[in-house]
Amino acid sequence: MKRYRFFVAVCLLISSFSLFLVGCSRSASDSGTTAGTESAAGKSDLAIVDSMDLQYATQFSVDYYEDGYVHIHIEDGRDYVLIPSGAEANNLGLEDATILYADDVQKSIYLAASSAMDLFLQLDQLDVIKTCSTTADDYSMEEVKQAIHDGAITYVGKYSAPDYETLLASNTGLAIESTMIYHSPKIQEELENIGIPVLIERSSYEETPLGRLEWIKLYGVLLGCEEEANQFFDEQAAKVEELTASLDSKTQEESQSESVEGTGDTAPTVAFFYISSNGYVNIRKPGDYLSKMMEIAGGSYTFSDLNIEEDNALSTLNINWEDFYKEAKDADILIYNGTIDGGVNSIEELEEKNALFADFKAVKEGNVYCTNLNMFQESSKIADIILDFHSIICGDTTDLQYLKALD
Structure with missing residues (x-):
């Protein structure tokens, strides 16, 4: 433990001294923790020029400021200011905001929120993830x-x-944590103490499935x-909205013809x-996404x-x-x-369980299905x-991607 603390201290000392030699004004607080220093404050009179249009997500918001600065607010109460490439640190008048440098974030991210990995993959940005907290076998x-x-990605x-030590050596510009970090607050504190900013991914708190997906923005x-x-x-949203509109239209037609088969309380139960x-x-749990x-x-x-009766944040229940x-x-x-x-491959295997x-x-x-491993x-x-x-609700088992019918 003493060797580790000494190593971290030396790393930070060398980093700070190197930055001083090249005349860079970034401090540990600028690049990771609260941006309350005079250098980070910069101009506070920049105006908001636009805000992100969010259709479903409620757990974050984004405001765009003049000169390319971006204010990100997460519903856990934390604020972040994303500094555009080559620009000076500026907390936009938000004294407790965490400063993020776009150049650093886009070079090295530590991803501890495994559910977000696929979103990086879809954006063709997997190379930005340099470190993670999930093993290869678990993906x-x-x-x-x-x-x-x-x-290319190091499990830490x-x-x-x-x-x-590995996170420091990887020049981590941002740690993205899942809400599990709430159970280990000292880890978040330690990351910020060594100059690594932490953003907690709260998509699991979204009330709708598309709200979770909108975090890709x-x-x-x-x-x-x-x-x-x-x-x-x-x-992706268009696919769901088209289906919803189709089902709504069908419900209205059936209601008008006094036929409610397959709708309302008589919808197929799953x-x-x-x-x-x-x-x-x-x-x-009921109400889960x-x-x-x-x-x-x-x-x-x-x-x-x-x-x-259980009152916890888990989405499942035994x-x-x-x-x-x-x-x-x-x-x-x-x-x-x-x-x-790993699932079951047949109804016989299911009956072997009970x-x-x-x-x-x-x-x-014969209406039994099993999910695949990557759903x-x-x-x-x-x-x-x-x-x-x-x-499967409509009885069509052709072209299924994430479910397989069991015989």
Whole structure:
């Protein structure tokens, strides 16, 4: 521990002395932590010229200022000022804002929020990720696995115990953490103490699936590829909006003809689950984004009326078999979450986990599916997953991308 603290101190001393020699005015507080110094304050009379148009996301906002400065606000109360290339530090009058230098951010990011990796991949910005907190084996995306194996991305340990020496050596311009960092506040504090700014990715707090996806626009700002980010989001949102409009139109037509089959309370019910190693059944909590995706697709989440006593931020819940049997026995569709234990390949394998599955309506009628391994990691594919849900709700098993029908 003493050797490590000495190493960090020496690194910071050498870095500061080098910057002094070349006449650079950036300080540790400029590049990482609160930008309250006189040099960071700069001009505070720059005006807002535009704001980002957000259709669904509520957990961040972006304001564009004169001379290319950008103010990013995250709903955890933190503010950031992105300094354009070659410009002087300026906190835009926000005394507690964290200064981010675009040149530094776009060269080296430490990504501890694994769900965001696919968004960087979609923006063709994987090379900006220099370090991460997820091993190659834990990623299902081949490009990411290969980048880690090749050393283009370095695994620096779990988010709760990162290798600070490697992060310093990688000239990390920004650490993007998941909300799990709230459980390890000292890690965030240590990162900021050594001059690495921290931004907490809060897409999991978004109320809608497209709100989660719209975070790609924030990464577009940070990476200097807003046009690509906006185009990608608009294309994905259009798929969902087209489906929603179609279902709404169908509902209105059926209502007018006094036929409500397949709509409202009679929409096909869907149960999403997996069997844990200790015998419990793990389900998504009612109101979770995945259950909302099923509802957008035209289904009804089986556990929507389940009384939840647990009050925590987890999106999943373990229930006993008896409760699961009672709630899901008559569900129209069963979807086994294969991202955790590798899933099941047949209805026979499902019944091996519990013979009582043979009593389930969906099993008897052959409406049982399993997700593939990368469904959750491919966070950019929310629209396509919704379309898959819609397909199986309509009884169409052709061209599924993220689900497979079980025989």
